[in-house]
Amino acid sequence: MPVAEKIQGFIQRASWIREMFEAGDRLRAEVGPENVFDFSLGNPDVEPPVEFKNILQELAADKTPGLHGYMSNAGLPETRSAVAEYLSDEFGLNFSSDDVIMSVGAGGGLNVALKTILNPGDEVIVSSPYFVEYNFYIDNHGGEIKVVDTNPDFTLNLKNIEAAFTGKTRAVLINSPNNPTGVIYPEENIRDLSALLEGISSKVGRPVFLISDEPYRKIIYDGVVVPSVFAHYKHVISVTSYSKDLSLPGERIGFLAIHPEVPEKNLLLGGLILNTRIIGYVNAPVLMQRAVARLQGKSVDIGIYKRRRDIFVKGLKECDYDLIEPQGAFYLFPRSPIEDDVAFTREMQKENILVVPGSGFGKPGYFRLAYCVDEKMIEKALPGFKRVRERLK
Numbered sequence: 001m002p003v004a005e006k007i008q009g010f011i012q013r014a015s016w017i018r019e020m021f022e023a024g025d026r027l028r029a030e031v032g033p034e035n036v037f038d039f040s041l042g043n044p045d046v047e048p049p050v051e052f053k054n055i056l057q058e059l060a061a062d063k064t065p066g067l068h069g070y071m072s073n074a075g076l077p078e079t080r081s082a083v084a085e086y087l088s089d090e091f092g093l094n095f096s097s098d099d100v101i102m103s104v105g106a107g108g109g110l111n112v113a114l115k116t117i118l119n120p121g122d123e124v125i126v127s128s129p130y131f132v133e134y135n136f137y138i139d140n141h142g143g144e145i146k147v148v149d150t151n152p153d154f155t156l157n158l159k160n161i162e163a164a165f166t167g168k169t170r171a172v173l174i175n176s177p178n179n180p181t182g183v184i185y186p187e188e189n190i191r192d193l194s195a196l197l198e199g200i201s202s203k204v205g206r207p208v209f210l211i212s213d214e215p216y217r218k219i220i221y222d223g224v225v226v227p228s229v230f231a232h233y234k235h236v237i238s239v240t241s242y243s244k245d246l247s248l249p250g251e252r253i254g255f256l257a258i259h260p261e262v263p264e265k266n267l268l269l270g271g272l273i274l275n276t277r278i279i280g281y282v283n284a285p286v287l288m289q290r291a292v293a294r295l296q297g298k299s300v301d302i303g304i305y306k307r308r309r310d311i312f313v314k315g316l317k318e319c320d321y322d323l324i325e326p327q328g329a330f331y332l333f334p335r336s337p338i339e340d341d342v343a344f345t346r347e348m349q350k351e352n353i354l355v356v357p358g359s360g361f362g363k364p365g366y367f368r369l370a371y372c373v374d375e376k377m378i379e380k381a382l383p384g385f386k387r388v389r390e391r392l393k
C-alpha cells in the first residue's frame with residue numbers, strides 16, 4: 001500500500017469533494033461551462049485591488065541584492081511592524097512586531113499554532129458547522145477534534161462547549177465570520193467563552209487556548225463589527241490571511257498574532273517561530289510579505305459581495321428556502337428541504353447547480369453556497385433553485 005492507512009481513510013472521507021469536482025466537470029462537458037451554476041468553491045473571483053498589481057511591479061523592478069534570500073523565520077521586520085501597527089489601531093492594544101508571525105495563509109498559520117500547543121492526545125473543541133480541514137490540521141499535530149453543535153442561529157453554544165471539556169482539552173478553535181454560515185459570533189458569545197476558558201484554565205492549572213481563525217474578518221456587511229477576541233482573553237492565537245480580503249489565496253500569505261500581554265510570551269513565540277521553520281515552509285513567501293506590508297487596511301470592494309448576498313438571500317427566501325442572512329464571509333448555509341443533504345445536492349445537479357452538502361461541514365441537513373460568482377449567475381440559477389424546491393415540497 002503506497003500510503004498510510006490513516007491517509008487512506010482521510011482520502012475516503014474527503015471523497016465527496018472529488019465526487020463534486022467530477023460532477024462539475026461532467027456537467028461542464030455536457031452542457032457547456034456557461035450553463036453550469038457552480039456555487040461550490042470559496043475561491044474569490046473579485047480581482048485584488050489595483051494597488052496590489054502596481055506594488056508587485058515596483059517590487060519586481062527592485063534591484064537591491066539579497067531580496068530573495070532566507071530571512072528570519074517569523075518574517076520581515078518591516079512587514080511584522082506594519083501588521084502590528086494595524087492591529088494596534090484595530091484592537092486598541094499595543095501590539096509590537098514580536099507579536100506577529102507571518103504565515104503561509106491561514107491554513108499554514110493554524111498548523112503552526114496547533115503544532116505549538118498540542119501534546120499527543122490533546123483535544124480541540126470545534127463548533128459545527130466548521131471548515132472541514134480542521135479535522136486534518138488537528139490530526140497533523142497529534143490532537144483530537146471534539147465537535148459540538150452551535151445554537152439554531154449558528155452562534156456558539158456555551159453549554160455544549162462547556163460539556164465537551166475534559167482534562168485533555170487544550171484549545172477551542174472558532175471561526176468568525178464563519179465558513180460555511182457567514183455568521184459573526186456576537187460580543188457576548190466571545191465574552192462568555194473567554195470567561196469559561198479563564199475558569200477552566202485556572203481549574204486545570206494550564207492555559208486553554210482560544211484559536212481564532214479570521215480570514216473573513218474584513219468581509220462584513222451592514223456596518224457590523226467583528227468582536228475582538230483579544231479584548232476578553234489573553235491566551236489567544238489569532239490566525240488571519242489575505243486570501244479572501246485581498247483575493248490572494250494562491251499567493252499563500254497570512255499571519256498569526258498573539259496577545260501582547262500573554263503570560264510566558266517568549267516561550268510561546270519561540271514555539272511558533274520554531275514551528276514556522278520546521279513545518280516545511282521555513283518562512284512565508286517574501287515577495288508577498290513585502291507587498292502586504294504596504295496594503296494594511298486595504299481590501300477588495302466588499303460591496304460586490306454584499307450585492308450578491310442580497311440578490312441570493314432575497315431570491316432564495318422568495319422560493320421558500322429556510323436560511324439565516326449572513327453578516328459576513330461569502331457563503332450561505334440554507335436548510336436542505338429534505339433531510340438527506342447529499343441527495344439534495346444530487347437533485348440540484350439535475351438543474352446544473354453545484355452546491356456542497358452540509359455533511360461536509362459536520363452539519364447534515366443543510367447545504368453551502370459560495371457566492372464567489374457573478375451576480376448574473378446567481379440570477380440565472382434562481383429558477384433552478386425554485387424548481388427543486390417545488391419538486392421537494
Ligand SMILES: Cc1ncc(COP(=O)(O)O)c(C=O)c1O
Nearest residue numbers: 105106107108131175179241243
Ligand atoms: C475558515 C477558513 N479557515 C482557513 C482557510 C484557509 O485559508 P488560507 O487560504 O488563507 O490558507 C479557509 C479557506 O477557505 C477558511 O474558509
